[in-house]
């Protein structure tokens with residue numbers, strides 16, 4: 001679709017990140033023009049080369065912080081933005097407890113600054129990342145979108161609850177807005193090419209990147225955080241979803257967002273819960289590798305069980321998770337094995 005002589009584009013904030021980069025690959029494959037905004041606070045420039053390599057296509061890139069409204073205005077001036085997919089934000093639960101103001105400023109402040117600039121340019125279509133963490137400690141799985149989300153068990157989770165509330169209030173104040181809230185469950189896996197994947201800075205907080213770093217020899221052993229939960233084998237149960245399925249969910253959400261007004265909320269999960277020991281076993285069988293682990297105390301703030309009812313996304317978005325736990329384990333391992341230092345490009349000697 002062209003007007004003002006330039007093709008209409010999808011603006012992807014945080015497009016150099018784990019989920020963002022996988023979504024950009026699918027947007028390009030589907031024929032969208034893409035503009036990425038990323039400040040590399042939790043990502044590296046190399047991923048942009050990988051996206052071009054996988055997709056065989058190019059895109060506009062701006063190294064900009066969404067909080068920098070003048071820089072963001074320039075992005076909207078130079079491109080004809082049709083809609084925004086908003087990924088950028090900090091997401092380390094433990095860090096958010098230690099540095100709550102950094103999280104509120106960046107995650108909530110960033111979302112507000114973004115929609116203020118969008119409003120100035122009359123761009124009122126946004127799909128944004130929320131998280132199953134908004135369901136807090138008291139909602140029973142399978143989780144459905146109508147459940148209360150007033151509790152969150154970390155400042156990171158509270159930023160998600162607040163962002164959702166801000167977007168609901170915005171839509172109530174201006175019916176021209178089309179807002180899609182996507183609550184992710186536990187994204188793992190990588191693009192089948194092994195050229196992009198999860199590249200956490202420092203010691204991984206999340207289970208799968210920790211497992212792959214043990215498997216590749218970067219870390220000695222996995223600590224399993226508690227085996228005394230009220231679950232089948234005592235370890236935590238989660239709804240692991242392949243990051244490519246999650247990315248394709250964004251394309252379905254975008255298509256619907258461009259045709260309806262108001263706020264819609266969707267769980268993006270498989271609807272299946274797997275325990276930590278299930279995941280270790282699946283990883284070992286999928287890849288023929290032993291993973292060293294030891295059982296340690298529970299991690300504060302963890303819930304025993306968290307998995308989705310994704311039927312609303314299935315029915316209204318026509319989206320279904322297609323990839324299974326073996327696919328997730330195989331693809332995570334291929335990425336890690338072929339990129340033991342992640343995106344840290346070994347400078348060509």
Ligand code: WQD
Pocket residue numbers: 091092093131132133185186187205206207208210222223224225226235236237238276299302
């Ligand atoms: C999964 C399971 C742990 C690490 C968090 C955020 C959520 C989302 C994904 C931010 C749990 C166990 C983990 C380890 C372990 N977004 N585990 N040893 O906590 O479900 O969700 O990350 O990234 O918003 O809340 O994901 O991968 O940290 O934990 O035993 O070294 O693995 O106890 O049962 P979580 P996780």
